[in-house]
Structure formats: structure tokens, C-alpha cells
Amino acid sequence: MSEAQRYFEDVDLGDEYAESMTPTPELVRDFLALNPARGGPGDGRFTSDEGARSIGMRAAIVPGVMSMSIISRLVEDWMGAEGTLHSLDVSYRRPVLQGDELKLQALVTDADETPEGPRVKLDVYMENARGERPLQGTAVVELPRKA
Amino acid sequence: MTTESTQEAQFEYDRSVVGVQVQLGEFTISQEQVQKYCDTLGEANPKFRAGGFAPPGMLSSVSFGGGQALDPQVKFGNTTFMAGSRMEFTQPVVVGKPIKAQTSVKEVYGKTGRTGTMVFVVRRTEFLDAASGDLLGAMEQSTVHRETEATRE
Amino acid sequence: MPDYYYFDLHSHSTDASDDAGGTVEGYLKWIVARRKKGYKIDGIVLTEHRQFDPTVDYTDLAEQYGVAVLKGAEVETDIGHVLAYGVDPRFTSQFDLSNVSLPYQDVFNAMYDYGGFAVGAHAGRPRIGLEEHYRLRGVSVPPVKVVEQLNGGSNDEENGRALVFAKEHGLGRVGGSDAHFVSAIGRCLTAFRRPIRSIEDLVQELKSGEFFPVTVEQTLAGHGDE
Numbered sequence: 001m002s003e004a005q006r007y008f009e010d011v012d013l014g015d016e017y018a019e020s021m022t023p024t025p026e027l028v029r030d031f032l033a034l035n036p037a038r039g040g041p042g043d044g045r046f047t048s049d050e051g052a053r054s055i056g057m058r059a060a061i062v063p064g065v066m067s068m069s070i071i072s073r074l075v076e077d078w079m080g081a082e083g084t085l086h087s088l089d090v091s092y093r094r095p096v097l098q099g100d101e102l103k104l105q106a107l108v109t110d111a112d113e114t115p116e117g118p119r120v121k122l123d124v125y126m127e128n129a130r131g132e133r134p135l136q137g138t139a140v141v142e143l144p145r146k147a
Numbered sequence: 148m149t150t151e152s153t154q155e156a157q158f159e160y161d162r163s164v165v166g167v168q169v170q171l172g173e174f175t176i177s178q179e180q181v182q183k184y185c186d187t188l189g190e191a192n193p194k195f196r197a198g199g200f201a202p203p204g205m206l207s208s209v210s211f212g213g214g215q216a217l218d219p220q221v222k223f224g225n226t227t228f229m230a231g232s233r234m235e236f237t238q239p240v241v242v243g244k245p246i247k248a249q250t251s252v253k254e255v256y257g258k259t260g261r262t263g264t265m266v267f268v269v270r271r272t273e274f275l276d277a278a279s280g281d282l283l284g285a286m287e288q289s290t291v292h293r294e295t296e297a298t299r300e
Numbered sequence: 301m302p303d304y305y306y307f308d309l310h311s312h313s314t315d316a317s318d319d320a321g322g323t324v325e326g327y328l329k330w331i332v333a334r335r336k337k338g339y340k341i342d343g344i345v346l347t348e349h350r351q352f353d354p355t356v357d358y359t360d361l362a363e364q365y366g367v368a369v370l371k372g373a374e375v376e377t378d379i380g381h382v383l384a385y386g387v388d389p390r391f392t393s394q395f396d397l398s399n400v401s402l403p404y405q406d407v408f409n410a411m412y413d414y415g416g417f418a419v420g421a422h423a424g425r426p427r428i429g430l431e432e433h434y435r436l437r438g439v440s441v442p443p444v445k446v447v448e449q450l451n452g453g454s455n456d457e458e459n460g461r462a463l464v465f466a467k468e469h470g471l472g473r474v475g476g477s478d479a480h481f482v483s484a485i486g487r488c489l490t491a492f493r494r495p496i497r498s499i500e501d502l503v504q505e506l507k508s509g510e511f512f513p514v515t516v517e518q519t520l521a522g523h524g525d526e
Binding site for chain 1: 180183184186187188189190191192193194195197202203204205207208209225226228229230231232233234235236239295
């Protein structure tokens, strides 16, 4: 995971940034514990394979909010401390199964100097070992210019 | 209850809750919460690790307060899933600064897609600086109601 | 080694597909950037969901970026989704494209009769691909002649299932990205023997049977015959 600062001048269309992550049952449990008041849908889909199978899933799944947070974190890592995340828009196209090794990817699809500042548009997605992209979306980030 | 029709299905829901804004209450994000969130997700950005600011994505995963969002009571399918999320961030989220959250059901609609007919509920939640009322960010979450079968394994 | 012309036969844009996040211009910028890295993508076909708008014209954008942009449609039938190329006004008069359960044999036959071509989309995908409808319900494979075997939105198992199915039934095979987002465009393609500059050219090539599916990585080395 990167802690480097990224600058607008260094960004090119087609640039790729990737990390890998496995959302284990332990990580999901820790994530759910961040907001114990919120609760899940009550069918156990996030906590047991059996619960997930009751709604047609193959195994326990990762909460959508957690998948969103994982992708948000990817973008935040990519942009660095002086970057600003303006928007993140994702669609959940397939379930993310707990224990799946995920490739997290951000790709630069546009970089423009706008009246509001230098904006970079990213495509973001998760890809599992089965070749599926269960989450796909876009992010808009403002990056600093070099002094 | 209102009855809506799509090409393949009818569904009922409580239309009276659409557009009604509900206050969820006030909350603050502590540095300890930020630390736990960063540890869980592997967040490395020093802006959040060093203290002072919360990762914006955290707004979708912390407890907002005691208020309850209105339920349109959609009568369709046997389960729900998240279909999509859109978050917009307009100001940094400062650790320890009170935040006010308010939410509304933006729309309810039926659609037939690749897995059959589904009913979508779109909720919009806004996060405001509790003192100034300035908008910090907003989240639109789309939940899908659909029919699914249990797997046989 | 012969030259091939690579087309993405399946894509969706924000112009007409509400589940898409990619703009047509975004796709073209991305293709130009891919070309700089050595990939070969000659054109795309926009196959928006359940509709065909004959008035939309991408000629200026296509010329600006040097990428062919053709228009088709992805319609929905009782055996899954179908990609339609060369959509004739008689076709749109005969069928309500917003109907999600069109009679597939009528759709395929009408497309052929009106001078176009139809392809069974993402053939290995559950519910919306032909293979499962054949396996579980025993539907007739004819009049389907070509299926989208390599689909960018399908997983490896689903694309593998489509490959076996196509071979068992002697069907032609194409590839398409099914892109909804910019970086997915051109991920899966169809290699043709002759250049394609219009939808009529594309229909002609599909009728010729001389094509095969490829991944974008396979265009790097001037991928040869299968």
C-alpha cells in the first residue's frame, strides 16, 4: 500500500494502480463491529455460509458498504494525503464472497484541468480469481500540482 | 399503499414516505474509530493515520445516531441486496466535530434486468456540519428487492 | 501472418443504458490510449439495452479519435439476450424492444430477413445466455448461428461453458466486452479478416463466418488463426 503523494502532472490516461486484498471472515467481523448499531439484514449472510445459502449465495458475503469502503481506501491510497476524493459511484454486479482473493484496481480514464481544479477520473473495480468483477464504478479525485 | 406495475410484476409500497426527510441525529467520529477503520481496511493515507481527518468513505460505515430511516415497506421478492452506492464529498470530515445526518427515500421503482424483475429503493443521506449546517457529503444507496432461491449444496 | 481487424461487438454507454458509467467519448479516449501501448482495437459497436435510436450519430467523434463507432442493440428474448446488428425499421416496427421476453426465433429470423444479423449474447451466462435455456429447457438452437462466446462480463467458467456449447453445435463465436465502464471497452474483441467501416460491412463479415473471439492481450502480438 502506497503512502506516496501523487501529482496531477504525473498522471496519464491509462495509468493503472492495483492492490490485492482478501476480505476474510475476521476482517468482515471487525468491519461490522465498527457500527454495531446498524446491524445486518438478519439472515446471517455476512456471518455464516448457511445464512448466505438461504438467500442463494454460495458462501458468506462481504457487506456492500464494506466493499465500498475497500474501494474508497484504494482511491485514498492512490491519491495521497494532499489529494481530495470528490465522488465515488459504484455498482454491485455480483456478490463478493468472503475469503476471495481480490485484485483492487484503479485506472485513469480522464485527466482535465477544470474551473474547479485539476480533476482525475478513475475507473475502479474488484476482480476475483474467477475472472468476475463483482464491483465496478468510477471515482473523481482532485490532485495537487507540483509547486 | 400504492400499487405499481412493471411488465412482469406488480408491487406495493408506501408512497407516502417518498421525499420525506428524517433527522437521524448527531454523531462525531473519534480518532479511535478512525484508527480501527484504518486498521481493518489497511488504510495507509497519512492524512487519516496522522489524525485530524476521517477517511470520507467512513461516513457510510459509522453509526449516525438514534434516528430511524423511513421504510417504504416494499412488498416484492423475498430478499434485498445493495445495487449501487454514490457518494459525493464536498468538505473534509474533521475528527471530533459534530456531524448531523438526515435521510429520505428518494424514489421507488420497478425494473426488469438480467435476473428478472426487481424493485429498487433509492435512499439519500446527507451529512452536515452540525454547527454551520454546511454540507459535508451525501450518499445515495440503491437497494434491490428481488426473488431468490436458496442454493442446494 | 495475415492482418486482422478487431472490433468490440458489445458495449453500453451513458447515452442510453442507465446501468453504464462510460461515455462514448471516454471509450474512444481509452482506445487511443490502449493503442499507444500496442493493443489493436479498430472499432466498437454500441449495443444499448432494449432500444435502437437511428437518429444518434457518432461520426464526428469517430473521426476525431480514429475509431469506428457502429450502432446495434441488445434486446431481450425468451432464451436470453440477443445482439442485433443492422437494425432495420421493419424490425423496430415489428418488435417492442422494451419487451424483455421477445420470441427468440422470430427475432433471429426477422433480423436475417431484414438484412441484418443476430448473435446470442453471453451464451454461457445463467438465465440470460442460450446455453442454460438449451440445457434446462431443451430449446432449439437453430435459428441461432453465432453466439458471443467470449464476454467481458462473464466469468471464466461461463465463457468456458459457452465455448463447449458453441463447438458442440457448430456455432460461430464472437467476443465482446459488454463494457459499462470506460476501462472495460475492448477487453474482449472479435477478429475479422477484412476491414469494417459500416454496419453493412459488419453484417457481411458476420455472414461470412470468418471471425473468432480474442482478448485484448491477444491483439498485442498480431494474434494468428486459432
